Amino acid sequence: MLGGGETYDLYLAEYEATSAIVQNSSYDEATGRALLSVLAEQAQQAGWAAFDAGNHTEASRLYKESHERAVAAGDAPLAGNALAYLAYQSGRDDRRAAVGLAVRSCQVAGTDAPSAVRALLFERLAWAYAIIGDVRETERALTTAETAVAEDSEEPQPDWAAWVDHNEISIMTGRCWAELRRPLRAVPVLERVLDNFDEVRARDKSLYLTWLADAYLAADEVEQAASVAGRVLDLSAGVASVRPRQRIKPVLRHLDPHRAIPRVRETLDQAKALGLG
Incomplete structure (x- = not known):
């Protein structure tokens, strides 16, 4: 929120x-x-x-x-999580380094880590592989994350990982497929989860929608991409996070050549009014 x-x-x-x-x-x-x-x-x-x-x-x-x-x-699980955070951040500048850190995060936490922790770390590992374009390893890490979150474990989960559920893994799955330029895989899963995602959580929803906009662009569905981008602009207005707007700027640039389309023009005008044009 x-x-x-x-x-x-x-x-x-x-x-x-x-x-x-x-x-x-x-x-x-x-x-x-x-x-x-x-x-x-x-x-x-x-x-x-x-x-x-x-x-x-x-x-x-x-x-x-x-x-x-x-x-x-x-505290091995928490140490692994710190490395996963570093990996996620490193992906901005050094994607190969991000993979190395993400692999280490899973190794440090260990196979005995609580299921929610393993799900969290392996979904972040999947993301690290996605940003270098490794489809096979992305799928493998996502499968491991899905298996972990589906475990019927009575073991107590640490508070910092207790929020990880099937929806979180689905969102990361959609994000990974969008990053890998596989819109036919990305769009259905992102639409399904985000349609029921509470808009009170505006920071999260606006950020996740940027990958749906990316996926629509990859599928050459320009009007749909513009519509989703407009929702991102609405939800992220007033939210003290730089990430949704940083993520939506490239989408807006790709939409600009299609300005003659009314829905695209509407979104670009909206962005300009918000200082993003």
Whole structure:
């Protein structure tokens, strides 16, 4: 519901407060490990918010600190998740490095990690393979993620991964196929999930819709792409996240040669009014 620009200061303050407790308090070994796990999780929250707000230097610092704290706590799943965050961020500049980090994240978490954790890390591994165009490994990682999320496990899941469900895996599946320029696979799954996606979660929905717009463009369905892009603009207005607008800009550029089409012109005019034209 809130973008990183709105949550970053709060998350960072919580991280710094816990860090002060760790540094200045006395406690036994078990409590120390628990505190370090909390600290690692808070660093990931703050790092994600920094990333979502466009502050990539700060995000990288916090992810690396999270990894260090998780390793010190002996919390392998959380350490793996820190590496997965770094992989996701690295994909912007070094896609091969992102794959290496994503592979490591799964290895570090281990095969005994809770099912939601394995689902989360392997879907992010699938994304890393998708952005380098590796169809086979993308499919393999998605299958592993789907298998994990379908497990009927009574094992408690960590709070930071408990949100991972079938819809999340479906959205990532659609995103991967859109990235791989396979619109016939991407469009049905994205439409099915996003049609029922609550618009109260405007940041998430506007971001995910950008991949649906991409998929429609890849299928040469220009009017549909314009319609979805218009929904992205509506939902992302006022959301303190740089990502939906960054993602929709290339779509708008590809739509511009089709300005003579009324629906396309309407979306481009909407974008211009919002300062994206």
